[in-house]
Amino acid sequence: MHLLSLLMTEINSLVIRIAAPQVREVEMKNDEYVLRPLDQQEINRLELQHQVWKNETDTVIRMAKFKAGDRLLDLGSGPGFLTWDLAKIVGPEGSVLALENSKEFIQHVLLEVKAQQMPWIRAEIADVRTYDLEPSSLDGAICRWVLMFIAGADQALARVTHALRPGGMIAVMEYTQFRSMSLWPRGASFKRVYEAVHEFIARNGGDADIGGRVPALLDQAGCEIVELLCPYGGWADPVRHSGSGSRPRARTTPI
Numbered sequence: 001m002h003l004l005s006l007l008m009t010e011i012n013s014l015v016i017r018i019a020a021p022q023v024r025e026v027e028m029k030n031d032e033y034v035l036r037p038l039d040q041q042e043i044n045r046l047e048l049q050h051q052v053w054k055n056e057t058d059t060v061i062r063m064a065k066f067k068a069g070d071r072l073l074d075l076g077s078g079p080g081f082l083t084w085d086l087a088k089i090v091g092p093e094g095s096v097l098a099l100e101n102s103k104e105f106i107q108h109v110l111l112e113v114k115a116q117q118m119p120w121i122r123a124e125i126a127d128v129r130t131y132d133l134e135p136s137s138l139d140g141a142i143c144r145w146v147l148m149f150i151a152g153a154d155q156a157l158a159r160v161t162h163a164l165r166p167g168g169m170i171a172v173m174e175y176t177q178f179r180s181m182s183l184w185p186r187g188a189s190f191k192r193v194y195e196a197v198h199e200f201i202a203r204n205g206g207d208a209d210i211g212g213r214v215p216a217l218l219d220q221a222g223c224e225i226v227e228l229l230c231p232y233g234g235w236a237d238p239v240r241h242s243g244s245g246s247r248p249r250a251r252t253t254p255i
Contacts, residue, residue: 043079043108050081057082057144057173063227064171066090070139074098075128075160076146080109080121086142087118097138098123099131129155133163140164144173147214151205157221170223176211176230 050057066072068091074083077098086096098121100106109123124131129152141160147153160170178198183190201208215225 046078047081060171064169066140069093071095073138073141075143079105080112087121092120096121099126099128101127133159136165138163139168141170148174148208148210149206154217157217161221161223172214174211174214178208
C-alpha cells in the first residue's frame, strides 16, 4: 500500500506538470534532458522516483555484489541519487564515475559531492554512446532507465562492457511494458499521459519498452547473462548463458 501511494503521488505530480499551460512541444537537441523542463520540481520528482524504486534497486545492487573498493559507473546518473548510494558502498578506497548528458544535472551532482564530502565521485557531462572508457577500468556498472531514452543503446552497452574487467558486472533496470501501467478506477487523463510520454520517447529515438530487448543487447555486447529478475514483467524468450565467468557479466531487471 505504501508503494502504491508513492506511485500515485508521483503520477499525480506528472499529470500536473504535463497539463500546465506553460508546457509546449519543443524540438529536442542532443544535449537536452528528454523530460523537460530542468528545474527543482523535476529534481524533486526524480528523488521521489528513486525512493519509490529503492528496494528494487538495492536488491539489484546486492545481486551485483558491488563492494567497498570497487570502481563503479553510474550510466546516465541524472542528478545523482543513485550515485550517492553507490559512493557509500565503495567508500573512499573505491570510485564512482557518474556520466550524464545534462550539464544542469552534473552541476547538481558536483554541488552534492562537495556538500557530502565524497571526492571519490567523479561526474562528467557525456554522451554515454560515445564516451571513451579505458579497457578494464571498471569493476561494475549500473544503468537504470537510461537505455529507453536513447537511440543507439547497443553503442552505450558496448562502451561499458569494453571498460569492465574480466568478470566485472553490469546491472540494467529498464521497463518492458511501459503502457501496462494503470490506475483503478481507470481515468482517461492518466491514459493520455503515459501514451504521450511513450510517443515522445519514441519520437526522440528511444524505446520505452526496451527492457525486453536488453538481454539480447547484452549478449551482443559480449556479456554473460547471469540473472534475469522480473519483479513486474518478463521475457518471452530470455537469453541465458553459463560459462567460465571470464566475460563481463550482467544482471537485468525489467519492470
